[in-house]
Amino acid sequence: MKRITSNFDTMSTLQTGPVSPTxxxxxxxxxxxxxxxxxxxxLTSEGELDLSVIGPYVDYLxxxxxxxxxFVNGTTGEGMSLSVEERKRTAEEWCLRARGKMxxxxxxxxxxxxxxxxxxxxxxxxxxxxxxGVISPSFFKPKTADALRSYLKEVASAAPxxxxxxxxxxxxxxxxxxxxxxxxxxxxxxxxxxxxKFSGTDLMDFGQCVRHGQADQALLYGVDEQxxxxxxxxxNGAVGSLYNYLGSHFNKLLMAFAQGDLVGARALQFSVxxxxxxxxxxxxxxxxxxxxxxxxxxxxxxxxxLPLVPCRPEMAAAVAQKYxxxxxxxxxxxx
Ligand SMILES: CC(=O)N[C@H](C=O)[C@@H](O)[C@H](O)[C@H](O)CO
Ligand SMILES: CC(=O)C(=O)O
Numbered sequence: 001m002k003r004i005t006s007n008f009d010t011m012s013t014l015q016t017g018p019v020s021p022t023x024x025x026x027x028x029x030x031x032x033x034x035x036x037x038x039x040x041x042x043l044t045s046e047g048e049l050d051l052s053v054i055g056p057y058v059d060y061l062x063x064x065x066x067x068x069x070x071f072v073n074g075t076t077g078e079g080m081s082l083s084v085e086e087r088k089r090t091a092e093e094w095c096l097r098a099r100g101k102m103x104x105x106x107x108x109x110x111x112x113x114x115x116x117x118x119x120x121x122x123x124x125x126x127x128x129x130x131x132x133g134v135i136s137p138s139f140f141k142p143k144t145a146d147a148l149r150s151y152l153k154e155v156a157s158a159a160p161x162x163x164x165x166x167x168x169x170x171x172x173x174x175x176x177x178x179x180x181x182x183x184x185x186x187x188x189x190x191x192x193x194x195x196x197k198f199s200g201t202d203l204m205d206f207g208q209c210v211r212h213g214q215a216d217q218a219l220l221y222g223v224d225e226q227x228x229x230x231x232x233x234x235x236n237g238a239v240g241s242l243y244n245y246l247g248s249h250f251n252k253l254l255m256a257f258a259q260g261d262l263v264g265a266r267a268l269q270f271s272v273x274x275x276x277x278x279x280x281x282x283x284x285x286x287x288x289x290x291x292x293x294x295x296x297x298x299x300x301x302x303x304x305x306l307p308l309v310p311c312r313p314e315m316a317a318a319v320a321q322k323y324x325x326x327x328x329x330x331x332x333x334x335x
Pocket of ligand 2: 038039071073074075076077199222239240241
């Protein structure tokens with residue numbers, strides 16, 4: 001398999017020619033760029049944590065997918081369905097197993113109780129995470145951007161040394177606040193504010209986050225099937241579930257975009273869309289996605305947890321078959 005060294009950093013070099021990642025780092029101190037896989041949480045068939053899968057999972061992502069960043073205990077990881085204690089144990093194991101292998105482990109610490117979130121944020125700091133992400137509370141929803149900013153500030157203050165990412169996922173939190181409003185002035189309020197993980201389809205709102213964000217902030221897009229559009233708007237990274245098994249192909253998409261090959265980038269993005277359009281007919285959700293990842297990677301990730309219900313195995317098998325049909329060859333790996 002061909003190895004490439006470029007990543008999102010090359011995108012800013014379209015006019016200036018190749019620049020090494022180290023040089024880029026000194027110019028644009030964005031800590032988190034490139035692909036970030038939102039990991040599934042491995043469970044036993046009885047529904048308990050199966051931490052033994054985490055080491056092999058890290059190796060699968062780095063060696064087979066060329067993915068060197070992870071976002072754990074988020075939507076894909078069913079973080080909101082795990083107990084605080086379970087979230088601590090998984091976060092700790094991911095940090096331990098990723099050490100020396102991954103560039104960034106971002107731990108999602110959003111909860112309904114701010115005390116739990118602060119507890120998890122502090123814990124993430126003590127176990128050596130590289131950053132924390134937080135969603136808006138979804139039961140009592142903050143009514144104003146100000147209220148949400150106050151909440152985020154207090155959670156971030158529990159991990160004063162860790163980069164803080166606001167995780168915008170309106171379809172699941174039910175929040176109707178624009179991410180660009182929430183992020184306005186967040187840097188002044190939260191010294192560790194490092195960027196936004198934008199899992200929404202409102203590209204104008206995303207564009208406004210880019211337009212009014214600081215140069216050193218990560219603009220991470222989270223709707224994998226339309227990443228190319230966000231790249232055009234200035235995304236410098238991507239967090240999503242599809243990078244678990246399509247990382248190497250998305251690396252190719254990033255390369256194509258960086259080289260100005262929009263036709264090539266579009267072909268890859270449309271292939272991903274074809275797979276998702278097929279999977280949608282089976283009701284693609286985290287449960288099906290998790291089974292699909294088990295099938296494609298050979299890792300035993302186990303069932304989802306209630307209220308999610310396991311998908312019928314033949315559904316995931318049909319999607320896996322379609323995956324192999326659309327992507328018969330592996331994509332590109334980063335060094
Ligand atoms: C709702 C959800 O899970 N969103 C993920 C990230 O935020 C995405 O990575 C999607 O899983 C992916 O784009 C497929 O729709
Ligand atoms: C997909 C994503 O970003 C998450 O699992 O939180």
